Each structure stands twice: as C-alpha cells, then as structure tokens.
Amino acid sequence: MAVLEKQRVPGRPALRARGMSLVWRPRYVVVLAIGVAALVLGMAANIGRGEYPISIPDVLAVLMGGGDSGQRFIILDLRLPRSLTGALVGGALAVAGAITQSIARNPLASPDMIGLTAGASAAAVFVIVLGGGFGLVGGFLAAAGLPMAALVGGLVTAALIYGLAWRRGVHGFRLVLVGIGLQAMLLAIVHWLLVVAEVFEAARAYVWLNGSLNARGWEHVLPVSVALVVLLPAAFLLAHVLGALQYGDDTARGLGVPVNRARSLLLLVAVGLASVATASAGPIAFVALVAPQIAQRLVGGARPPIGMSLVVGAALTVIADVVARTAFGATELPVGIVTAVLGAPYLLYLLARYGREARA
Amino acid sequence: MTTPAAPAPAVGGLRRRRLAGLALLAAVLVAACVASIAVGAKAIPLDGVWHAVFTPTGLGDDIVVRSLRVPRTLLGVLAGAALGLAGALIQGHTRNPLADPGLLGVNNGAAFFVVIGIYAFGVTNLYGYVWFAFAGALVASVAVFVLGSVGRGGPTPVTLALAGAAVSALLAALTSAVILVDVQTLDAYRFWAVGSLAGREVEIAGQVQWFLLAGAVIGLASAPALNALSLGDDVARSLGHSVRRTRTMGIVAITLLAGSATAACGPIAFVGLVVPHIVRSFTGPDYRWLLPASALAGAALLLVADVIGRVVVRPGELQVGIVLALIGGPFFVWLVRRRKMVAI
Numbered sequence: 001m002a003v004l005e006k007q008r009v010p011g012r013p014a015l016r017a018r019g020m021s022l023v024w025r026p027r028y029v030v031v032l033a034i035g036v037a038a039l040v041l042g043m044a045a046n047i048g049r050g051e052y053p054i055s056i057p058d059v060l061a062v063l064m065g066g067g068d069s070g071q072r073f074i075i076l077d078l079r080l081p082r083s084l085t086g087a088l089v090g091g092a093l094a095v096a097g098a099i100t101q102s103i104a105r106n107p108l109a110s111p112d113m114i115g116l117t118a119g120a121s122a123a124a125v126f127v128i129v130l131g132g133g134f135g136l137v138g139g140f141l142a143a144a145g146l147p148m149a150a151l152v153g154g155l156v157t158a159a160l161i162y163g164l165a166w167r168r169g170v171h172g173f174r175l176v177l178v179g180i181g182l183q184a185m186l187l188a189i190v191h192w193l194l195v196v197a198e199v200f201e202a203a204r205a206y207v208w209l210n211g212s213l214n215a216r217g218w219e220h221v222l223p224v225s226v227a228l229v230v231l232l233p234a235a236f237l238l239a240h241v242l243g244a245l246q247y248g249d250d251t252a253r254g255l256g257v258p259v260n261r262a263r264s265l266l267l268l269v270a271v272g273l274a275s276v277a278t279a280s281a282g283p284i285a286f287v288a289l290v291a292p293q294i295a296q297r298l299v300g301g302a303r304p305p306i307g308m309s310l311v312v313g314a315a316l317t318v319i320a321d322v323v324a325r326t327a328f329g330a331t332e333l334p335v336g337i338v339t340a341v342l343g344a345p346y347l348l349y350l351l352a353r354y355g356r357e358a359r360a
Numbered sequence: 361m362t363t364p365a366a367p368a369p370a371v372g373g374l375r376r377r378r379l380a381g382l383a384l385l386a387a388v389l390v391a392a393c394v395a396s397i398a399v400g401a402k403a404i405p406l407d408g409v410w411h412a413v414f415t416p417t418g419l420g421d422d423i424v425v426r427s428l429r430v431p432r433t434l435l436g437v438l439a440g441a442a443l444g445l446a447g448a449l450i451q452g453h454t455r456n457p458l459a460d461p462g463l464l465g466v467n468n469g470a471a472f473f474v475v476i477g478i479y480a481f482g483v484t485n486l487y488g489y490v491w492f493a494f495a496g497a498l499v500a501s502v503a504v505f506v507l508g509s510v511g512r513g514g515p516t517p518v519t520l521a522l523a524g525a526a527v528s529a530l531l532a533a534l535t536s537a538v539i540l541v542d543v544q545t546l547d548a549y550r551f552w553a554v555g556s557l558a559g560r561e562v563e564i565a566g567q568v569q570w571f572l573l574a575g576a577v578i579g580l581a582s583a584p585a586l587n588a589l590s591l592g593d594d595v596a597r598s599l600g601h602s603v604r605r606t607r608t609m610g611i612v613a614i615t616l617l618a619g620s621a622t623a624a625c626g627p628i629a630f631v632g633l634v635v636p637h638i639v640r641s642f643t644g645p646d647y648r649w650l651l652p653a654s655a656l657a658g659a660a661l662l663l664v665a666d667v668i669g670r671v672v673v674r675p676g677e678l679q680v681g682i683v684l685a686l687i688g689g690p691f692f693v694w695l696v697r698r699r700k701m702v703a704i
Contacts (some may be wrong), residue, residue, distance in 0.1 A: 040554055164693055174696055180458060181692035184630055187683030191554045195679075199547045206546060210536050240523035285529065347526035352510060 007165035011240035028308070031298045035311035042318040043087060047079040049325055059262055077217075086321045086335065088224040088316040089277040094299050094313020097288030098295070098304035099266050107350070110288040115179035117283040118186040119157025120150040120275060123283070125190050125205045129197040144147045146208075147223065147279040154275030157182060157324070211284030211336025213321050220280045226275040227335040231269050237308050286343025287313050293346075316342075336349050378649050381642035385656040389437070392663035396433040397425055401675065404429075405655050412588035435565045436557050436666050436680075437659040438644070439695040440619040440631060444658015446633025447464050448639070448650050449579050453610040455517040460633035461618030463524040464611070467627040468531040469500020470619070474552055475538045481543045489552055490567050490623045497619030503527050505611045515607045516593075548638050555681030557666050568620035575616030582609045583647040590645060628681045630688040631658050637695060 044059045053064075054071055061067050062075045077096070096111045103109070127149045161182055165175040190209070194202050207214070244252040249259050264346075274288065291313035292304030299308050320338040384392065397413070398404050404412070404421050411417075412425035446461040455461065462468070477483040483492065508523035539546040585606040588596040593603045613693025621628065634678045635657045636650065643649040662680060669678040 049419070120384050164697065167697065177458070177696040178693050180633075181689045181696065184685045184692070185689030188682045188689075189628075191550075192679075194550045195554055199543055202550055203546055206540060210533075210540070242391070278551050279592055285533070311584065333540065337533045337537050337540075340529050344526045344530035347529070348507060349521055352521060 005306040009164045016106070016357070023301070027304070028299045032308060032311060035298075035308065035315055039087060039315040039318060040122070042315055042322060043083045045196045046086070046318055046322045046325070047075055047127070048076075049322065050079065066171055073130055073183055080118060081146045081221050082213050082216045083318055083321070085220045085280055086213045086317045088221065088228060089213075089281045089284065090317025091310040091314040092228055092273040092277040093284060093288040094295070094309040095232065095289035096270040096277070096318075097305055097313075098306050098309040099235060099270040100288075102303045103263055103266055103270075107289075107293055109320045111270060115157050115183050115186070116154045116271060116274050117278060118183040118190075119160075120154035120278040121209055121283060122186040122189045122193075123153025124208055124279075125193045126153075128205045128208065129201050131192045141154055147220065150277035151223075151275055152284075154278055157186065157272065158275065179351050190305060208282045208332050210334040211282040211334065211339070211349040212333070212334035216281065223276055224280050224281050227342035230308075231272050232310070234265075235269050235273075238262065238269065243263065282336065286346070287317055287339055290339075290343050291316055291349075366435070369629075374644060375546070377642050378644075378653075380553030381639075382649075382653055382656065385457050385660060388456055389660040389663070392660050393433055393668065395667045396436060396619055396663050397429040398423075400429060400670055410506075421673075431565065432557055432648045432666075433663065435478070435624060436655040436663045437570070438565055438657035439557070439628070440662025441618040441655040442575065442658070443631040443662070444654040444656070445576060445579055445637040446488050446614045446621070447634075447658070448636040448647070448654035449586070449614050450632070451636050452590060452605060452647060453517070454520050454700060455533075455590070456521055457631070457637070459521065461614055461622075461631065462528070462629060464498045464614060464618070465520060465524055465527040465531060465617065466502045466618040466622055467536065467629075468528045469496040469498075469503075470494070470497055470622045471549075471553060471627065472535045473499070475535050475545060475549050478548045478631060479538050479542055479604075481642060484548065486552075487563055493626075494568065494571070494619050494624035497622055498615060500527055500531060501611065501615040501619070503617055505608075515604075515611070535617045537584055553612055555622075555626040555677045556679035557662075558677065558679070564624045568610075568624050571620045573618045575613045575620065578609055579613035579617060580651055582606060582613065582650050585648040586610065588648070620656070626681065628662070628684065630684045630692075631661055632690055635661060637692075648676070 041056075044056045044063075045094070048054045048056055048059045052074055054075065058067060059075060060073050063080075097109075100109045100111055124146055125259050127146050139278070144335070161175065161179050164182075165178040167174070174329060188203040194205060197205065244255045244257045250352055252262075277284075292309040294316075295308035295312045296304045299305055317335065317339070320333040320342060324333045324335045327333075377630050387401060394406070394409060397409050398406060402421075402529045404425060409425065412422040413430065415478075416422045416426055423504060443461065447459075450459045450461055450463060451457060456463075470493035473492040474489050477489060477492035483489060503525045504527045505518065507527065508520040510519070535549075538550055553595055585596070588599045588601045589603065589606055593598075596603055596606070618632065635654050639650060639653045639657050643653050660682070665683040666680040668687070669680050669683040
C-alpha cells in the first residue's frame with residue numbers, strides 16, 4: 001500500500017514554500033476528517049454523561065452558544081474542561097510518541113522509555129504524600145503545585161538521563177539503558193512513599209499514578225494548550241528531518257541533515273509535550289505507544305504522521321474516559337486503566353502480525 | 361561438549377579468571393552471611409555468631425541468631441540466588457540484555473493474584489500471600505509463553521518480550537482497578553509490593569524450597585543447550601538441539617525460580633537485571649559458568665542490600681527492594697557509561 005502510494009506521488013499536485021513541501025493526499029484528508037468527527041462525538045458523549053445527563057444535541061447546542069444557564073454552567077465550567085484536558089493530553093502524548101518512535105525507528109519506543117513518567121510520578125507522589133507536612137507552603141504546593149512538581153520532575157529526569165547518556169553524542173541504546181537505571185530508583189522512591197503514606201493519601205497517589213482526568217478544570221487545559229501551540233509547529237517544521245533519519249544516521253548526514261542537532265531538538269519537543277501532558281493528567285498508559293501506530297496504519301506512509309497521531313491520540317483518550325466513567329456503574333476508574341486494558345491487546349495484535357509476517 | 365563461545369587461545373587465562381571470579385563471589389557471599397547474622401537491632405559480635413551457629417546453648421543471643429537472623433539470611437540467599445539465576449536464563453532465552461524475570465509477567469501476575477487474595481478471599485498474612493503469588497506468577501508466565509509461541513517459529517526472543525509487555529500491562533491495569541475500588545486492599549497490598557526479607561522467614565522459605573530446587577536443577581541443566589541456542593536457532597538445530605524443548609525448559613526454570621522468590625519476598629527488581637551483566641564480565645558468554653556465577657552473585661547482592669537496609673535508617677529498616685534500586689540504579693548507570701556492555 002505504502003509503496004503504491006509513493007509511486008503515485010509524482011502525479012499529485014504539491015504545495016511548496018521555502019524548502020518545505022506538502023503533497024495533496026485525499027486519503028489523509030478523509031481519514032483526518034473522520035478522526036476529528038470521532039473526537040467531537042466522543043467529547044459530546046463524555047460531556048453529556050454524569051449525574052445530570054444531557055443529550056448529545058443539547059451538548060452540541062451549548063457548545064454552539066445556546067442552551068439554558070444550568071446546562072451552560074455544568075457543561076462549560078465542569079465537564080468541558082475535563083474533556084478538553086483529555087483530548088489535549090492524549091494528543092500531546094501521541095505526538096510525543098510519534099516523534100520518539102520515528103527517532104528510535106522502533107514502534108515500541110514511547111516517552112515512558114526515556115524515564116519521563118517515572119520522574120514526574122516520583123515528584124507528584126512526593127507532593128501528594130509529604131506536601132501536607134510543610135504547613136502553609138505545603139498546602140499550597142499540594143493543591144496548585146502538583147502539576148508543576150510533576151512537570152519539573154519529568155523535565156529534570158529527562159535532562160539527567162540525557163546528560164548521563166551523553167558520550168560524544170547520544171546513542172539510542174545507551175539512552176534507554178540509563179533511563180532504566182534511573183527509573184528503577186525513582187520507582188523505588190514512589191514505592192517507599194506509598195508505604196510511609198497515610199492510606200488515603202496513598203489512594204490519591206495511586207489514582208494519579210494511573211493517569212486520571214477526574215476534577216480537571218480550565219487550569220489544566222491552559223498549560224497543555226500552550227505547550228501544543230508552541231511545540232506543535234516546531235514538531236511539524238522538524239518533521240521533514242524525520243524522513244531522512246528513517247534511513248539511518250549516515251544516510252541522513254549524506255542528505256545534509258545535521259543528525260545530532262536535529263535529534264536533540266526533536267527529543268526536546270517530545271519531552272516537552274510528554275511532560276506537560278503527564279503533569280496535567282498523570283501517566284496515561286499506552287496512548288503514546290498506540291496512537292501513532294494506529295495513525296500510521298490509517299493513512300499509510302513510512303513513519304507515524306504527526307497531525308493524524310494528534311487526532312487519534314485525542315479521540316482515543318476521550319473515548320477511553322467515557323468508558324472509564326460509564327462501564328463500572330457508580331465507580332469511576334482512572335482513564336489510564338482503560339487505555340492500558342485497550343493497549344495490551346494491541347500489543348498482542350502486533351505480536352500476531354509478527355507471527356504472520358514470519359510465515360509469509 | 362565443546363565450548364562454542366570461548367576463544368581458543370585465551371582458554372587458560374579465561375579459566376583462571378573465571379575461577380578467581382567465582383572464588384571472590386563465594387568470599388563476598390560468606391562475608392555477607394556473617395554480616396547478615398551479626399548486624400541488626402542488636403549487634404552480635406563475631407565470636408557470638410560463631411558460637412550461636414556451631415555450639416548453641418539456647419540462651420540470649422543464640423535465640424536471636426537461630427530463630428531470626430539465620431532464617432532471614434537463608435531466605436535472602438535462596439531468593440537472591442533464584443533471582444540471579446533466573447535473570448541470566450531469561451536474558452539468554454530472550455537474547456535481550458535488558459530482560460529481567462519480571463518481563464515474563466512474573467511480578468505483575470503475582471501482584472494481581474495477591475490483590476485478588478486480599479480483596480476476594482480476605483487473606484491477610486504473608487503466609488497466605490505465598491500461594492496466591494506463586495499461582496499468579498505461574499499463570500502469567502504460562503500465558504506469556506503461550507502467547508509468545510503463536511508465530512510459526514515457536515517462542516522467539518521478540519515475541520516473548522512483546523507478549524511479556526502486553527500481559528504485564530494488562531495485569532497491572534487490573535491490579536490497579538481492584539486497588540482503587542477498595543482502599544483496604546490497597547492498604548494491605550502496598551506493603552507486599554515492596555520486596556522485603558523482614559518477617560517472612562522460616563516457614564516461607566520452607567514453603568517454596570522444593571520449587572526453587574527444581575527450578576535451579578532444570579535451569580543449570582539447560583546450560584549446554586543454551587550455549588548452542590546463543591549461536592542462533594538454526595545453528596542450535598543443526599547441532600541437534602531442539603529449540604522448542606530448550607526454550608520450554610528455560611521458561612519452566614525461570615517461572616519456578618522467579619515465582620518462588622517473588623512469592624516469598626514480594627517483587628524484587630534489579631537483581632535479575634544487573635547480576636548477569638556483572639558476572640558476564642569475567643565468565644564471558646558461556647552459560648555453564650555464567651549460570652552458577654549469577655546464582656552466587658545474586659545471593660551476595662541481595663544479602664548485602666538487606667544488611668545495608670538494616671543499618672541506614674536505624675532503628676527502623678529500609679526494605680531490601682528499595683535499597684537494591686537505590687544503590688543498583690547508580691551502579692547500573694555507571695556500568696552503562698563505563699564501557700561497552702558484553703553483547704549477548
């Protein structure tokens with residue numbers, strides 16, 4: 001399929017500007033439209049659900065500016081920010097995954113591998129468990145500082161891993177190994193904090209550790225939006241470099257790509273997106289791994305497409321949140337549990353496909 | 361049986377290096393055992409240790425040593441050796457230098473069954489957890505092995521790793537779901553989830569010892585076949601080894617070893633991951649040396665970490681699983697930076 005498309009490209013109209021080029025692909029546009037539609041419907045269903053159910057047409061009416069004041073309050077102040085956080089976080093994670101998978105040339109590479117999640121988790125659990133113990137400052141830290149702590153924890157860990165893995169350039173394998181070493185330490189700290197914590201604090205920490213959208217408001221929407229607005233264009237601009245990296249470092253150098261700098265910049269974008277996303281909603285499992293792969297299967301091509309990954313990741317997370325809130329009666333589960341339960345069979349599907357390819 | 365992996369000219373030197381390495385490991389292990397018996401809430405002098413072990417009177421220090429310290433030390437040796445050996449086996453079978461026994465789903469399987477035991481059956485003590493944990497480890501690794509075998513070539517390194525990751529993620533999510541629904545289960549589970557040697561001594565070691573022994577025998581016996589397998593599946597087949605039988609033996613051994621250790625002490629990471637890398641630096645890739653040396657090194661490492669955990673936060677103690685990660689992490693990073701890892 002991918003090969004066929006490549007052969008057809010020369011006959012297609014191309015848009016060119018300043019060394020960037022874009023090929024008009026009808027399939028991409030159609031799939032993208034379907035993806036956006038799924039995302040909007042998922043969000044409408046998610047917003048409609050709750051103790052005070054609102055029908056999907058009413059939800060859409062409120063979003064267009066109509067509806068009565070009660071509905072407007074529930075939707076615009078309570079449920080919309082939660083759904084938006086889910087969509088943005090899912091999208092950011094998926095783009096981060098698409099970038100890391102392209103750089104590592106490995107469909108299993110996701111931001112968790114570079115240790116981000118563990119650093120963010122350790123910092124967040126630290127604040128949840130010990131935050132109350134430092135008086136006023138602690139109380140403030142525990143409330144407003146949790147996402148900030150997670151963000152700083154994730155970024156510091158990423159910097160540490162990158163620095164420790166640097167020896168005349170960063171080799172992918174060494175990066176992963178160093179990440180594993182640091183992750184083990186950070187997770188041990190998390191386990192220790194969970195043991196010394198009061199049981200209800202431990203439960204709170206556990207909810208965060210599984211990736212949750214519960215009680216997310218506009219203050220959670222803002223940071224992820226800003227990160228996406230800043231980093232997404234950078235990701236698109238750098239995306240044409242990814243194509244050259246696909247063929248290996250030497251080929252990319254031969255094509256005039258400054259390999260180390262390009263890779264560092266792209267990693268930086270991925271780390272930024274993933275850590276802001278993790279800070280907002282906790283480490284939501286498997287979105288960064290699965291969404292880029294689904295996006296690639298939907299539109300074809302040699303590597304995970306960034307724009308499509310964004311839409312798939314957002315739709316996936318929002319729909320998983322609907323399931324997490326509805327499937328278990330009165331109990332609302334963290335969305336990350338649902339994405340993990342959905343993601344595991346996907347890995348098994350990869351496995352089965354691997355078996356078929358080995359046979360062929 | 362020839363040694364396919366040993367380079368011919370260096371055999372004499374290599375052999376000396378291997379023997380020296382084994383001797384050093386044995387010495388470290390003995391020292392760690394003595395320290396493990398001597399160090400604790402009540403420090404016992406060395407002559408007291410000797411006295412209590414070899415000519416006990418049943419009074420004073422002797423009771424502490426014989427009823428608490430010696431069983432705890434013994435459990436540490438058994439679990440450490442099992443994890444080291446299992447780590448070397450799984451790295452060989454998956455040809456993945458990052459593999460540890462947890463990759464087969466052992467840890468998450470055990471955790472899920474322990475949580476079910478607490479939540480559905482009201483099990484509250486460590487002796488009760490053992491069988492749930494052991495059953496969970498067995499079920500998970502059998503599932504991983506079966507799922508990893510669906511391709512034509514039977515279980516291959518890649519399919520095993522993928523199946524392990526998938527099953528582990530699924531079980532971890534299910535474990536979280538149960539824990540989040542019931543706070544009391546979380547309260548009991550979080551103490552099991554940190555690997556520790558404390559309070560799980562005599563009976564627990566007794567409960568799993570035969571499984572450990574069987575796993576060790578099967579694992580060590582598979583060394584020559586594993587050597588052949590490390591040359592590639594096709595070479596192994598042409599040398600007359602059955603790849604499928606060797607892999608099955610390996611998985612059975614890993615499951616028994618890691619499952620028993622996890623059942624007895626809770627999930628302990630790092631021993632299985634790090635030990636084979638350290639040991640490989642003096643044994644080379646020959647599994648007939650690598651496997652026993654990994655068992656020795658695993659036992660020594662676990663005991664040393666346990667002793668450190670008893671010393672650093674007196675009068676309390678830090679669980680051995682946490683100590684291992686906190687000292688093992690930096691050491692591992694240093695190892696990665698220092699030089700090229702010996703390839704598998």
